[in-house]
Amino acid sequence: MLVLGLVAGLAVALVLGSVAVFVAAAISISALKSPLWHVLALLAELLAGIFWLLGTIYVATHLAVLVFRERSASTRGRQSESTLPKDAQPRA
Numbered sequence: 035m036l037v038l039g040l041v042a043g044l045a046v047a048l049v050l051g052s053v054a055v056f057v058a059a060a061i062s063i064s065a066l067k068s069p070l071w072h073v074l075a076l077l078a079e080l081l082a083g084i085f086w087l088l089g090t091i092y093v094a095t096h097l098a099v100l101v102f103r104e105r106s107a108s109t110r111g112r113q114s115e116s117t118l119p120k121d122a123q124p125r126a
Contacts, residue, residue: 037101038101041094041098041101044093044094044097045090045097048094052083052086052087052090055086056086059079060079063075063076063079
């Protein structure tokens with residue numbers, strides 16, 4: 035349970051960190067005077083936000099899969115051989 039809490043905490047920290055970075059970027063973008071630089075900065079922030087969000091989702095999902103794969107592998111060893119499919123039964 036502790037590992038799951040750490041994974042959830044890491045995912046939340048990544049999302050909150052990205053929100054803080056993009057709020058600061060939005061504030062500095064709004065201070066730009068030139069319309070051309072303003073539009074370019076908005077497009078750059080939009081692209082960076084999309085990649086950052088996808089990266090955050092990937093990291094959180096990857097960590098969760100690693101945690102649950104370890105747990106399911108450890109519980110799989112406790113199942114009786116009769117409940118496993120024919121091709122998944124351990125070989126002698």
